[in-house]
């Protein structure tokens with residue numbers, strides 16, 4: 001076993017680094033989740049989540065991973081046989097479709113090359129052709145963590161509105177929330193799905209659903225079976241600041257602290273910080289002469305960057321070299337990108353020097369793993385962080 005000194009670099013795109021302040025906030029005795037002290041915490045986190053999702057409607061907090069929150073969105077609003085439109089933006093879209101199919105939904109899965117966001121024009125055309133309104137929901141992944149391609153949910157909402165289609169709009173923003181601009185109410189999202197371990201800077205273990213009046217009405221009318229995930233039991237009891245079953249109390253202490261940190265920085269500043277780190281990372285990739293998985297600048301993710309390795313080279317062998325030599329974890333390629341791409345997470349609790357350390361580890365790892373590349377990526381990223389781009393530099 002190699003002995004490592006200093007801090008491990010956790011640069012996978014979630015779970016992300018948990019700030020010490022959040023870790024300290026969790027370090028509390030467990031408490032009576034039906035007592036008065038808890039209700040104060042319950043009310044605080046429920047209201048705080050509404051501010052993060054930017055909604056006045058209820059937000060549900062589950063003791064679950066993001067996958068649970070995906071399932072909750074489906075079982076509350078849809079019944080076996082219901083038709084849904086999903087976009088195959090990458091591996092997470094594939095997994096979400098898998099859940100929909102297990103619940104016997106009739107899924108139309110619109111393919112992409114995994115290097116762009118969802119094709120909104122194609123979604124609009126499918127909806128326009130659905131004159132009988134058989135499609136009950138449109139499901140898109142906001143920040144596709146397997147490809148680092150973004151689908152802009154408001155564009156999908158505008159497509160639905162243009163043709164006046166009543167389908168629910170469900171958005172997986174599991175790795176988008178608190179990293180990328182997100183407006184649950186203003187963008188007309190019916191169900192937003194998120195998790196704790198990405199931009200929210202918490203350990204894994206909480207799943208979220210933010211709702212709309214329309215989603216609530218759909219769930220009231222929906223008679224299909226569910227219990228643990230039922231929104232209505234949750235909302236009724238949340239009014240007292242408590243939960244229908246034992247909540248993940250210590251994670252809720254952490255959630256309160258994380259929301260305070262996000263609000264002290266200001267959510268818009270958080271989004272701008274991620275945009276800047278995304279731009280610096282892409283400048284590094286370009287200088288190395290490598291390709292990002294995402295080919296569309298409109299879809300570049302500010303939260304992570306997935307990078308293709310040249311044909312004939314193994315992205316996982318490269319990641320292994322980085323882990324063994326520099327004690328840094330990078331994200332593996334998922335699904336059909338396995339071995340072909342690696343992912344640099346730059347979301348959550350993160351700053352300029354953490355990015356520079358990360359990119360230095362990548363550049364040294366590219367050398368060690370003998371991946372053909374040019375040096376200079378770290379320098380190019382530094383120029384972006386200094387506020388000057390490489391083109392401007394080369395002219396000066």
Ligand code: PLP
Pocket residue numbers: 014065066067068092141143144145146172173174175195204
């Ligand atoms: N959706 C997206 C976009 C994700 O990034 C992830 C996890 O990485 C999931 C869904 C699944 O969430 P979990 O692993 O917390 O169940």
